Amino acid sequence: MSEYLLALENVSLSYEKQVVADLSFQISGGQVLALVGESGCGKTTLLKALAGLPDSGVAITGGRILYDGRDLTGLGCRERKKLLGGEIAMIFQNPGASFNPIRSYRKQFAEMLISSGGFKGEQSYSEILDCFGKLHLPEGRRILDSCPYEMSGGMNQRVAIAAAMLQKPRLLLADEPTSALDATTQKTVVEELLKMKELTGTSIIIVTHNLGIAAKMADLTGVMYAGRLLEWGDTQKVLRTPAHPYTRSLISAIPCLGGRLPESLEGQPPLYGAEQGSCSFSGRCRYKKESCGEYRYQLKEVSGGHMSCCMEGIEESHEYGS
Structure with missing residues (x-):
């Protein structure tokens, strides 16, 4: 087995x-x-x-x-x-x-x-x-x-x-x-x-x-965007300490009673079949840097099985409440 x-x-x-x-x-x-x-x-x-x-x-x-x-x-x-x-x-x-x-x-x-x-x-x-x-x-x-x-x-x-x-x-x-x-x-x-x-x-x-x-x-959550897996790992880690800007955007779009206002994500995802040599999310990403143009897709470990394909997100991971 x-x-x-x-x-x-x-x-x-x-x-x-x-x-x-x-x-x-x-x-x-x-x-x-x-x-x-x-x-x-x-x-x-x-x-x-x-x-x-x-x-x-x-x-x-x-x-x-x-x-x-x-x-x-x-x-x-x-x-x-x-x-x-x-x-x-x-x-x-x-x-x-x-x-x-x-x-x-x-x-x-x-x-x-x-x-x-x-x-x-x-x-x-x-x-x-x-x-x-x-x-x-x-x-x-x-x-x-x-x-x-x-x-x-x-x-x-x-x-x-x-x-x-x-x-x-x-x-x-x-x-x-x-x-x-x-x-x-x-x-x-x-x-x-x-x-x-x-x-x-x-x-x-x-x-x-x-x-x-x-x-x-x-137990596990995978975040998909434009046909690729951008973030993966234990659900609590992914949702509480998202390491990819797209995951953060999904969480920020949720209304909270007595808290922050939901934030919309501007722009549209790339078309199917479009060349994705660089980051597929870069056109909508508020954290975009010049180095993102050299990006090649690869999931890398943030911690303990928590994976992200964004090195910028790994450097600036934020914690969200439950």
């Missing part, structure tokens, strides 16, 4: 142009990783590549993705599908991507559990209803006999989360799983996902814009 459940080695991803470049990280069994950053930085593309979705259009153009020591980049569609339906589960940001809109949930849950070898007849339906209850889904039996098109986006999202939890996967890929939910339900979902992790040892990679969810859930 491999030391890490998932390890990426210099992974590059493309559609028609490169959208993720030289991405490397590792997570162990039972760890939670949060990927944060602006829309369009490559987070969702990465999850699709990890899931091996055949219709995603994502091409792995460099590097290796190792799952429990096994190189996924060389597997065919059939083998990847077996993993996705069994050991790997995904929660989509758009719940409509999870279900056939005109088939009942009862039939779709049965098909899902049969394909993963976990269907136990009426016992499975009891487990489904129990999971619905934990996620505050009322009238579970009525929902099971309903079709997705009859439900709201928030209801469909909670059902999709329940489906992923019932698979008890070794690796759960969650793309903004709480974005369609109110604050109370968000809290419930986070708590149930953490309980699942503790009970089953599931590793979770969660894409989120909500740094509060990252702080609550994640």
Whole structure:
């Protein structure tokens, strides 16, 4: 068995142009990783590549993705599908991507559990209803006999989360799983996902814009920008003592009651496929120096596994409150 459940080695991803470049990280069994950053930085593309979705259009153009020591980049569609339906589960940001809109949930849950070898007849339906209850889904039996098109986006999202939890996967890929939910339900979902992790040892990679969810859930946080990993490490270190100016900008944009006003980040990220020989964030960085023009991308250790690709940030790391 491999030391890490998932390890990426210099992974590059493309559609028609490169959208993720030289991405490397590792997570162990039972760890939670949060990927944060602006829309369009490559987070969702990465999850699709990890899931091996055949219709995603994502091409792995460099590097290796190792799952429990096994190189996924060389597997065919059939083998990847077996993993996705069994050991790997995904929660989509758009719940409509999870279900056939005109088939009942009862039939779709049965098909899902049969394909993963976990269907136990009426016992499975009891487990489904129990999971619905934990996620505050009322009238579970009525929902099971309903079709997705009859439900709201928030209801469909909670059902999709329940489906992923019932698979008890070794690796759960969650793309903004709480974005369609109110604050109370968000809290419930986070708590149930953490309980699942503790009970089953599931590793979770969660894409989120909500740094509060990252702080609550994640052991590790990776900050992505323009297809690259700019900062990486223990979540508390990354969020309390950010070493990269972009991470500081994300934190500074959060409103604080009775404290500082949120600060907006001016400018736009570079276009996909643009040459990034120098720092991709330099055009928006308030700490930019002349030496930044000589920059070549490399994550370097700040302290104790906390990594940043900005030497200026390493020199002037600031501490933020919780």
